[in-house]
Amino acid sequence: MTMRLCANLRWKGWYSQRWPTPEALAAALQTADSQFSCLASCQPWGPDDGLVEPGACQPGRACFSPSSRDPGGRRA
Numbered sequence: 001m002t003m004r005l006c007a008n009l010r011w012k013g014w015y016s017q018r019w020p021t022p023e024a025l026a027a028a029l030q031t032a033d034s035q036f037s038c039l040a041s042c043q044p045w046g047p048d049d050g051l052v053e054p055g056a057c058q059p060g061r062a063c064f065s066p067s068s069r070d071p072g073g074r075r076a
Contacts, residue, residue, distance in 0.1 A: 003054060003058070004059055004067075005067035006061075006063075006067060007065040007067040007068070008040045008046070008057070008063070008065060009036060009038065011035070018069060029054045038052045038063075040063060
């Protein structure tokens with residue numbers, strides 16, 4: 001499964017970053033030492049009350065919105 005970025009997912013390492021490959025994105029997310037939050041709820045849980053973390057904030061979740069920062073820079 002390819003990891004995707006939700007446009008509402010936030011963490012300290014997010015700002016000013018772009019990842020050239022899905023592997024680089026996965027490595028960055030695995031080494032993130034900060035908590036994640038959701039821009040839609042401004043909490044560590046999403047608008048659906050589910051946990052906010054990269055593995056959970058994926059397509060198929062009702063609140064998922066594809067990010068333009070996905071490797072390749074396109075919206076799906």
